[in-house]
Amino acid sequence: MHISPDLSVFWQQGWIKINATMVWTWVLMIALVVLSKMITRRLVTHDHPDRWQVGVEIIVLGILDQLKEIGLPSPRKYLGFIGSLFIFVAFASLCTVFPLYEPPTSSLSTTAALAICVFLAVPYFTVAKRGWIAYLKTYLEPTPIMLPFNLIGELSRTLAMAIRLFGNMMSGSMILAILLAITPLVFPIIMSLLGLLTGIVQAYIISILATVFIAAALCSASSEHHKKSDHG
Template sequence: MQLTPDQTVVFTLGQWQVNATIVNTWIVMILLAGISMLVTRNLRADKAPGRWRSALELIVTMIQGQIEEVTRSSARHVLYFAGTLFLFIAASNVLTVIPGFVPPTSSLSTTVALTLSVLVAIPLFGIAKGGVRQYLRKFIEPSMIMLPFNIIGEFSRGVSLAIRLYGNVMSGVVIAAILLSIAPFFFPVVMDMLGLLTGFIQAYIFAILATVYISSAMADPPLDTSDKDK
């Protein structure tokens, strides 16, 4: 029983083996891009939105509202990054209702790649908000002795993100495989419904945690009380 798409080779290109993780990742990306193009192809301010456009705007508005609650500001630029993470993970997990489709998020390589993108985005957003000096200053707060601990804490965030997403998805795949082997005619419907719910929850948690880490990097430094007293 293959639980991760890394073990399934779809086709080969010379000496390179293309596994199901890569293929399914491209399927999700093409699907999301195609839906976005179809929904927004006739996007005009003087035209009433249709059902698909209204549904897409509702999703975007909900994601933006959650981000603004975390950042406590109108951080629309964070929406593009965190929203993409949410839609990719949610779509990957929801597509498990299709027989034979294994979500790319059940591969550790995919979760690590998503986490690395978050780790790169954190300093980029922080530097864009307050500059290099202000961002690096946070690593020596409240004193210089905290520098190694702050650096370790920064990388531990990424490790926790990758392991959390991978563990959640893999646990769902294992449970589904066990239940399907016990009662293949009853549990598929239950597992499909449960997969839809857990898929959105996993995507929401990952995107929110990424937003929290980015907002902490963008936060203004605390006021120097010693200078204020003077």
């Protein structure tokens, strides 16, 4: 039993390697793309779409509604990033029902990669919307003295996000493995169900946190922008 699927290396050439994390990620990616293609192949615009289309529409519109509620004014711009984050993490958790499967999100490398993506997405979206100056000025708010604390906060929240997701996903798999070893067959099923719920909740949390970070950065850059225009 490995703590992380990173440790199951299938192929290695120097520092380049292919491990279980990467392989399962590719499997998930292929599954998601194939599923998407299958569903969107027969999209209809009339009043009676099939159940798959309705299900996907509910998910997409649900994500858009959440983004809007949190405070992103034009949610469709962020749907690609935040929606993919949610779908990837949720799908990785849901697939734990399959035997021998190891969720890539139970690897700290994956969660760290996702956290880094969020960490980079915040300046990307803020700069795209408000420009570099407005973004950089947010680190000097409310006073320039706060610059180191802002930087520490930025890094720590990325770290916290990575650890949180990793901990939850890894613990789920670990608990399941331990229970399978020491208890009868019925109890792990309940824990597995609980694990599914936890996985969805974690997917929700990581995407909501990413949304909140982006929205907060946009909002503070926007207020800075407004202040500047008022003085001008």
